[in-house]
Amino acid sequence: MSTSSSLRLAPLIVGEVLFDQFEDGRKILGGAPFNVAWNLRGLQQRPTFVSAVGDDLDGKTIRQRMAQWNMDLVxxxxxxxxRTGTVEVxxxxxxxxxxxxxxxxxDFIRPVPLFESADSFSLLYHGSLALRGEQSRETITRLGRQAAAAQVPRFVDINIRQPWFDRQWLPVLVQDAKFVKLNDEELEWLSSMPCQTDDQIxxxxxxxxxxxxxxxxxxTCGSRGAYAIEGDQLTFAAAPKPDVMxxxxxxxxxxxxxTIxxxxxxxxxxxxxxxxxxxxxxxxTLHGATTTDENVYRTI
Structure with a gap:
């Protein structure tokens, strides 16, 4: 995956889009794959986001917000x-x-014939929550097979949100994935091993x-930082303290x-x-996961 070809092509992001409903009445657009796609757009990538919304006010609002942020709606x-996705936070x-x-x-994302050639996309990203719906699980599984056939690397973001996680999904999630992301608590739960030190992780x-x-x-290890692990090579970065939490x-x-x-x-x-x-x-430093403030995306 060369730098020039990767920047020229769009990353393909698949999964949930929803509104986070907070106790104080705020509604903030979210969903892990949507947040990733939104932030990639802010970071000057050109993601293609695949998801589904209802024919309701929230769905129309999502479509409007994406258009305002110059995201691809295809x-x-x-x-x-x-109904459009909702989470009570x-x-x-x-x-x-x-x-x-x-x-x-x-939960009902339909199949999309997107991989027409080996150079269609730079990367396929998906999480784990959208696998709870049989239709979306079939769609994501199919896209994973198409990505593998097209030699497009797959980035899997494991987000365990009980009760919406099943260990039986792990072959779909992880097998043949180039990149896998999860936090230390999820790793400890899935591996049944302690994850407190470098060697343990x-x-x-x-x-x-x-x-x-x-x-x-x-x-990722919260306020401590994050690791990249390939083979027996471990790389660590300490997390800076937010200016205002x-x-x-x-x-x-x-x-x-x-990371993508x-x-x-x-x-x-x-x-x-x-x-x-x-x-x-x-x-x-933000309320929620997304922002239209371009300054947030500068000088990282």
């Missing part, structure tokens, strides 16, 4: 009879908890990778977007991580 499906000392409504439009990744696949792992909603998605941006620019892992933890800290 992959956004409107499904009459399905509550905060305890800045840490979010979620009540995710089911079913929603993004390395061993847990190696054990999980031996069982399920994946090549390069990005492990507002909340951590979307920080992991910001990390994923900045760095990978598409063919940066070394240390620089990829340094930029990604810096950008994630910047997201923590």
């Amino acid at each position: 992959g956004l499906q409107t499904l009459p009879g399905q 509550s905060l305890d000392q800045g840490q979010p908890s979620y009540e995710i409504v089911f079913p929603c439009a993004y 390395l061993r847990a990744v190696q054990s999980f990778r031996d069982q399920h696949g994946g090549e390069v792992y990005f492990i 507002v909340d951590t909603v979307g920080a992991g998605d910001g990390f994923a977007a900045a 941006d760095g990978l598409l620019r063919a940066l070394p892992y240390q620089e990829v991580l340094d930029r990604a933890v810096q950008f994630a800290a910047r997201i923590c």
